[in-house]
Amino acid sequence: MKSYNIALIKGDGIGPEIIDEAVKVLDAVAACENIEFNYQEALMGGCAYDVTGDPLPQETIDISLSSNAVLFGAIGGQKWDTLPREKRPESGLLRFRKELGVFANLRPANVYDELVNASSLKPEIVKGVDLMVVRELIGGIYFGEPKGRDENKGWNTMVYTRPEIERIAHVAFKIAMERSKKVCSVDKANVLDVSQLWREVVEEVAKEYPEVELSHMYVDNAAMQLIRDPKQFDVILTGNIFGDILSDEASMLSGSIGLLPSASVGSSIGVYEPIHGSAPDIAGQGIANPIATIASASMMLRFALGENRAADRIDYGIKQALAEGYRTKDIAGFDAKEVCSTSEMGSIIANFA
Amino acid sequence: MKSYNIALIKGDGIGPEIIDEAVKVLDAVAACENIEFNYQEALMGGCAYDVTGDPLPQETIDISLSSNAVLFGAIGGQKWDTLPREKRPESGLLRFRKELGVFANLRPANVYDELVNASSLKPEIVKGVDLMVVRELIGGIYFGEPKGRDENKGWNTMVYTRPEIERIAHVAFKIAMERSKKVCSVDKANVLDVSQLWREVVEEVAKEYPEVELSHMYVDNAAMQLIRDPKQFDVILTGNIFGDILSDEASMLSGSIGLLPSASVGSSIGVYEPIHGSAPDIAGQGIANPIATIASASMMLRFALGENRAADRIDYGIKQALAEGYRTKDIAGFDAKEVCSTSEMGSIIANFA
Ligand SMILES: CC(C)[C@H](C(=O)O)[C@@H](O)C(=O)O
Ligand SMILES: CC(C)[C@H](C(=O)O)[C@@H](O)C(=O)O
Numbered sequence: 001m002k003s004y005n006i007a008l009i010k011g012d013g014i015g016p017e018i019i020d021e022a023v024k025v026l027d028a029v030a031a032c033e034n035i036e037f038n039y040q041e042a043l044m045g046g047c048a049y050d051v052t053g054d055p056l057p058q059e060t061i062d063i064s065l066s067s068n069a070v071l072f073g074a075i076g077g078q079k080w081d082t083l084p085r086e087k088r089p090e091s092g093l094l095r096f097r098k099e100l101g102v103f104a105n106l107r108p109a110n111v112y113d114e115l116v117n118a119s120s121l122k123p124e125i126v127k128g129v130d131l132m133v134v135r136e137l138i139g140g141i142y143f144g145e146p147k148g149r150d151e152n153k154g155w156n157t158m159v160y161t162r163p164e165i166e167r168i169a170h171v172a173f174k175i176a177m178e179r180s181k182k183v184c185s186v187d188k189a190n191v192l193d194v195s196q197l198w199r200e201v202v203e204e205v206a207k208e209y210p211e212v213e214l215s216h217m218y219v220d221n222a223a224m225q226l227i228r229d230p231k232q233f234d235v236i237l238t239g240n241i242f243g244d245i246l247s248d249e250a251s252m253l254s255g256s257i258g259l260l261p262s263a264s265v266g267s268s269i270g271v272y273e274p275i276h277g278s279a280p281d282i283a284g285q286g287i288a289n290p291i292a293t294i295a296s297a298s299m300m301l302r303f304a305l306g307e308n309r310a311a312d313r314i315d316y317g318i319k320q321a322l323a324e325g326y327r328t329k330d331i332a333g334f335d336a337k338e339v340c341s342t343s344e345m346g347s348i349i350a351n352f353a
Numbered sequence: 354m355k356s357y358n359i360a361l362i363k364g365d366g367i368g369p370e371i372i373d374e375a376v377k378v379l380d381a382v383a384a385c386e387n388i389e390f391n392y393q394e395a396l397m398g399g400c401a402y403d404v405t406g407d408p409l410p411q412e413t414i415d416i417s418l419s420s421n422a423v424l425f426g427a428i429g430g431q432k433w434d435t436l437p438r439e440k441r442p443e444s445g446l447l448r449f450r451k452e453l454g455v456f457a458n459l460r461p462a463n464v465y466d467e468l469v470n471a472s473s474l475k476p477e478i479v480k481g482v483d484l485m486v487v488r489e490l491i492g493g494i495y496f497g498e499p500k501g502r503d504e505n506k507g508w509n510t511m512v513y514t515r516p517e518i519e520r521i522a523h524v525a526f527k528i529a530m531e532r533s534k535k536v537c538s539v540d541k542a543n544v545l546d547v548s549q550l551w552r553e554v555v556e557e558v559a560k561e562y563p564e565v566e567l568s569h570m571y572v573d574n575a576a577m578q579l580i581r582d583p584k585q586f587d588v589i590l591t592g593n594i595f596g597d598i599l600s601d602e603a604s605m606l607s608g609s610i611g612l613l614p615s616a617s618v619g620s621s622i623g624v625y626e627p628i629h630g631s632a633p634d635i636a637g638q639g640i641a642n643p644i645a646t647i648a649s650a651s652m653m654l655r656f657a658l659g660e661n662r663a664a665d666r667i668d669y670g671i672k673q674a675l676a677e678g679y680r681t682k683d684i685a686g687f688d689a690k691e692v693c694s695t696s697e698m699g700s701i702i703a704n705f706a
Contacts, residue, residue, distance in 0.1 A: 090543045120580050125473045147546050152515045154550030159508040190443045193500050197507030223602040227473050249576040
């Protein structure tokens with residue numbers, strides 16, 4: 001029996017509720033596939049600050065680094081928004097990404113046929129959308145120096161080096177090879193020097209993938225094209241902040257941000273998490289949609305552990321639950337047969353998986 | 354008879370065609386309102402480079418500064434994309450904005466009832482949308498120092514000073530006072546130091562406008578909310594690059610980027626231009642939609658010249674042309690009675706105006 005160590009970082013807000021459902025589903029598929037998960041919980045975000053005074057205790061890094069993969073819920077909440085910058089949950093998250101070296105954030109945006117009416121976009125625009133945003137995650141303006149502020153001025157630096165661009169570009173092209181072999185690199189090369197280098201280096205890396213069709217798009221145009229005709233995209237390759245903006249925008253194609261998973265990879269340990277936040281306003285009510293987190297667990301099985309059959313089971317479980325009309329509150333308006341709670345949805349998917 | 358000096362910068366691609374239609378409409382309303390326009394043409398962009406070797410000749414700045422307002426088409430095209438950075442059309446445009454001191458870019462996104470089906474978003478989502486993006490235009494990462502690149506590294510600086518933020522915030526609050534009295538300031542204060550200052554200063558300025566309701570939103574969330582529920586917005590206040598991205602995204606609510614005007618103001622001379630680009634692929638075919646440019650001329654009459662009656666005439670002309678089913682090719686799929694060319698559309702609007 002294969003056995004894996006999974007670090008569980010539940011975090012704040014709805015984090016614990018949704019991670020619990022992902023664990024339920026993981027355990028269900030483990031039983032069928034003769035694998036075993038050993039979970040170790042670790043604190044991050046506001047809850048970590050409350051207990052240890054630090055949003056990212058060293059222990060959390062240690063536990064994560066000694067695991068096979070990290071399954072992550074969500075962090076943050078108004079309660080901690082007035083803390084000094086370095087104590088805030090978000091600072092813990094950014095440091096965590098950096099410590100783990102997860103430079104590639106993979107954010108698929110796909111549309112379940114059953115929910116094709118759930119988007120604010122017309123069904124004919126979103127039906128069949130299946131794209132992947134590959135976002136650089138530990139560079140760019142999020143981390144660039146110099147940065148700082150005083151009473152009269154604030155500044156941050158958007159900086160990329162050639163090796164940083166090369167490694168993220170390779171990730172995008174490799175993913176494209178497994179998909180429809182198209183990469184659209186998004187930048188603002190008509191204005192930014194850093195984008196000019198980005199574009200050049202992406203062109204160079206592209207030469208190693210002659211089968212992949214490369215195009216470039218300015219970020220303002222990309223924000224438009226994503227809603228005008230999202231099906232034109234296969235893999236979108238972009239930097240940290242552009243990827244932050246575009247992937248959130250793309251999530252709207254799917255109908256609910258509660259549906260979409262993500263993977264942050266690059267070093268030996270990957271972090272798998274829903275793209276939504278901690279939603280403190282609905283925490284504890286049992287109405288959060290666990291599908292994004294369950295789908296993240298599936299990505300973990302596939303990308304981190306190579307357990308593709310188990311991952312397929314989860315994906316099938318999600319599709320089946322939706323096909324049979326089970327809906328959490330966020331998607332209750334769309335062909336619901338039964339509106340269910342967070343934990344009911346987890347159990348239903350676990351049963352189908 | 355009142356007389357105004359208008360600098361006409363037609364630019365590249367479809368620029369000349371659409372400016373010609375705006376002039377046609379301006380002259381039509383001038384005749385009715387007993388005003389007179391003296392146009393002076395000036396070169397900018399690729400055409401200026403071709404003639405003078407400089408995308409922004411000094412003469413163009415001089416003509417603009419001695420005019421009452423600038424009506425601008427669009428610039429750029431692949432032909433000039435390989436020129437050295439400072440010779441490219443975009444560099445001319447950025448320098449032009451800076452030279453004229455137009456720090457506030459106003460980009461309305463509204464939806465004509467007649468075209469409520471033209472958007473890729475559902476009609477019930479876009480019907481009645483009427484928002485204004487107030488984008489800071491001559492600061493932020495577009496101009497921040499240090500910037501540059503070498504073989505291995507590229508860098509730009511996103512920087513804002515207190516006075517820069519104050520003046521753009523005042524513009525947004527003043528505009529909100531004339532509208533629904535809501536300002537949503539968009540930043541990335543959970544990550545960027547510059548955004549923290551931005552947020553603080555906007556809070557301070559807000560105190561002078563107690564009637565206006567101020568909210569803050571992270572840029573990733575704003576990109577999402579703009580498509581999830583655009584009617585929640587009245588005035589969106591944001592920095593240069595976030596405004597570039599969000600206003601292009603917002604333009605998709607209206608159904609065609611060929612519909613939306615913009616004004617860049619701040620100093621004594623304002624620049625009025627469509628938000629779309631020079632579209633070299635359709636230049637010279639007579640199929641470009643002139644409505645965005647004609648609507649920009651209306652904004653010019655209203656904001657620069659105080660000729661509100663003439664502006665109302667133009668707005669009425671546009672609405673009437675749409676109501677009677679006249680459509681250019683980009684919007685031909687939506688309740689067209691007659692598909693018309695660029696210049697036919699200009700004449701029809703001029704007749705109704
Ligand atoms: C919480 C925030 C720091 C984070 C980011 O901007 O990266 C989030 O928006 C995300 O996309 O994971
Ligand atoms: C052409 C380009 C430099 C410009 C900008 O980014 O400001 C354009 O996208 C705009 O929004 O007017």
